[in-house]
Structure formats: C-alpha cells, structure tokens
Amino acid sequence: MTDISTINDGVVAEGQSSLAEGDTTGREPVIRFDAVTKKFGDVTVLDALDFEVRKGEKVTIIGPSGSGKSTVLRILMTLEQIDGGVIHVAGKPLWHEARNGTLVPAGEEHLRMMRKEMGMVFQQFNLFPHMTVRRNITEAPMHVLGLSRAEAVARADEYLELVGLSDQADKFPSQLSGGQQQRVAIARALAMRPGIMLFDEPTSALDPELVGEVLNVIQRLAGEHDLTMLLVTHEMAFARQISDRVCFFDKGRIVEQGPPEQIMSAPREARTQAFLSGCLQPG
Numbered sequence: 001m002t003d004i005s006t007i008n009d010g011v012v013a014e015g016q017s018s019l020a021e022g023d024t025t026g027r028e029p030v031i032r033f034d035a036v037t038k039k040f041g042d043v044t045v046l047d048a049l050d051f052e053v054r055k056g057e058k059v060t061i062i063g064p065s066g067s068g069k070s071t072v073l074r075i076l077m078t079l080e081q082i083d084g085g086v087i088h089v090a091g092k093p094l095w096h097e098a099r100n101g102t103l104v105p106a107g108e109e110h111l112r113m114m115r116k117e118m119g120m121v122f123q124q125f126n127l128f129p130h131m132t133v134r135r136n137i138t139e140a141p142m143h144v145l146g147l148s149r150a151e152a153v154a155r156a157d158e159y160l161e162l163v164g165l166s167d168q169a170d171k172f173p174s175q176l177s178g179g180q181q182q183r184v185a186i187a188r189a190l191a192m193r194p195g196i197m198l199f200d201e202p203t204s205a206l207d208p209e210l211v212g213e214v215l216n217v218i219q220r221l222a223g224e225h226d227l228t229m230l231l232v233t234h235e236m237a238f239a240r241q242i243s244d245r246v247c248f249f250d251k252g253r254i255v256e257q258g259p260p261e262q263i264m265s266a267p268r269e270a271r272t273q274a275f276l277s278g279c280l281q282p283g
C-alpha cells in the first residue's frame with residue numbers, strides 16, 4: 001500500500017508554506033469564509049456565512065436538502081461565483097486579487113492557480129468516458145502541472161494502488177462498477193496533490209452495497225494528518241466516525257457546529273435535533 005503521507009508534497013505544499021510562517025501548531029485556517037453571500041435569483045442560498053476550516057481538519061457539513069451545502073463546495077472549486085464577502089484559501093483570497101492594496105475580482109489566471117489548492121469528488125463521478133482509468137488520472141498532472149507522461153503514469157499508478165484499483169488501469173469507466181468509478185475519481189483528484197479535498201455526497205449515487213468500499217478509501221485518507229477534508233454527506237454514522245467537526249447547515253447559515261459526538265448525540269438547537277431525528281427514521 002502506498003504511503004499517503006506523500007499527498008501533500010509538491011505544488012500545493014509549496015503554496016501553503018507562506019501561510020505556515022510563524023505558526024507552530026499546523027492548525028491555521030486554510031479555508032475562511034467572511035460574510036459570504038450567494039444568491040440564485042431572489043433566493044439567498046448563503047447568508048453572510050462565516051466559516052473556517054483549519055489545516056488538516058476533517059469537517060463534515062450536514063443539513064436539509066437545499067440548505068446550501070453543495071454550494072459551499074462549488075464556490076470553493078470556483079464553479080459558482082459569490083455575491084458578497086471574501087473567501088481565503090491557503091492564505092490567499094479565492095475570488096479576489098490584491099491590487100494596489102485593494103481587493104478586486106480575480107482574473108482567470110488567479111482562479112486557475114487557486115484551483116490547484118483543492119481537489120473535488122462529485123456525487124456523479126464525472127470521469128472522461130473515452131479515456132482509460134489511467135489516462136483519466138494522468139491528464140491533469142500532465143496538462144495542468146506540466147509533469148512528463150512517465151511522471152504522470154508513475155503518479156497515477158501510485159494513487160490507483162492507494163484506492164485498490166491497480167488491476168483496473170487499462171479499463172474504461174463503463175467497464176467498472178459505480179464504487180470503482182468513484183475510487184478512480186478520488187485517485188484522479190489526489191493525483192494533483194491538493195492540500196484540500198472536497199467531497200460532495202460521494203456515495204449518494206451508489207448502490208448500497210458499493211458505499212462501503214468508497215467510505216473505506218475516504219476513511220483511510222482521513223488518517224492523513226496534513227490533508228484538509230471538507231465533506232458534504234448524508235452518511236451520519238460515517239460523518240461521526242471521521243470528522244473532527246460537524247457543521248449543521250440550514251438556510252445558508254451554520255446553525256450549530258462542534259465535535260461529532262456532541263452534534264450527533266446532544267445537539268443543542270431544535271433545528272439540529274429535528275433534522276437528526278428525521279435522519280434516523282426508516283425510509
């Protein structure tokens with residue numbers, strides 16, 4: 001098995017080094033939302049959201065459908081713009097650039113640089129259907145990071161081993177099960193060696209018998225001290241197991257957050273209690 005301590009080597013680790021200046025704890029915020037607002041038409045999806053994730057922290061966002069959970073991740077991946085507030089990732093503004101001492105909207109080059117800080121795993125695996133598994137993983141390291149083919153292949157094989165799919169490298173996505181495809185998607189994101197991994201309901205498109213193999217891989221990653229993880233999931237038992245902190249979202253705000261045992265077993269807020277008791281009901 002590959003040692004996952006290599007995940008934070010390379011490009012992103014360098015990008016984060018400036019952040020670590022003066023910090024001896026290794027727990028500085030690596031994601032910070034300050035009063036972030038996001039609207040779709042007249043609907044306010046994120047409402048002046050303040051939110052922080054510290055380096056190496058494993059944070060799970062739970063909450064009712066439509067509460068804005070996926071929007072947080074999509075904004076981080078620069079797939080959705082924000083309407084107000086500021087976000088910092090690895091010490092740098094995400095949607096803005098500093099120019100002459102003021103923050104102005106970021107240009108495409110800045111956004112491209114910032115995207116390298118993060119890897120995202122989607123509900124639908126989003127693999128390139130016409131490429132083999134290995135090629136799915138080598139594309140971005142070659143074209144975005146400038147690795148040679150040989151380097152990218154070596155890296156792809158390393159992460160395929162990590163997700164237990166070394167024997168599937170030459171297959172096409174359609175020849176794999178959903179669980180295997182999602183594990184390839186995880187390997188593909190890791191191959192960019194991001195410091196932050198975002199998971200958007202990574203098991204909700206899977207048949208129940210395939211959920212475990214994907215959760216096992218994510219759980220193994222959660223053991224990696226330096227990797228920051230932000231997950232949206234409906235898998236409450238899993239969230240409880242792997243998270244340092246659980247955030248309960250409702251209507252675009254954090255209603256309550258804390259260690260998983262406190263949020264899951266002794267929630268203080270009525271809305272959290274109602275949500276969690278609904279999750280435990282059959283069906």
Ligand SMILES: Nc1ncnc2c1ncn2[C@@H]1O[C@H](COP(=O)(O)OP(=O)(O)OP(=O)(O)O)[C@@H](O)[C@H]1O
Pocket residue numbers: 040045063064065066067068069070071072
């Ligand atoms: N591109 C979009 N255009 C318009 N409305 C959108 C768009 N994306 C999300 N929304 C709306 O924003 C709200 C929040 O969506 P989001 O996907 O973040 O919720 P969620 O908490 O992740 O929900 P779920 O658990 O159902 O995935 C929802 O009301 C959704 O319909």
